[in-house]
Amino acid sequence: LNKDCVLCLSGDMENQVEMEEKTRLINQVLELQHTLEDLSARVDAVKEENLKLKSENQVLGQYIENLMSASSVFQTTDNKSKRK
Numbered sequence: 001l002n003k004d005c006v007l008c009l010s011g012d013m014e015n016q017v018e019m020e021e022k023t024r025l026i027n028q029v030l031e032l033q034h035t036l037e038d039l040s041a042r043v044d045a046v047k048e049e050n051l052k053l054k055s056e057n058q059v060l061g062q063y064i065e066n067l068m069s070a071s072s073v074f075q076t077t078d079n080k081s082k083r084k
Helices: 003-070 072-083
Strands: none
Touching: none
């Protein structure tokens, strides 16, 4: 091999290493993008579930208030505390 061929082979090896590194980085970026998409979808699902649970809590709170106001036990307690 002459000097030019050795430089050619060395350059080819550097190009191959560089291409492998670029490919590895591209794959890593794609994997991170998929992870981010998955996390975003999970956040959206949790937000939706949270809104649903808040709504259910409001309904249950109103139901409990209605039961308490209809019960003589709680009305008596309220009257006693108002007298103090």
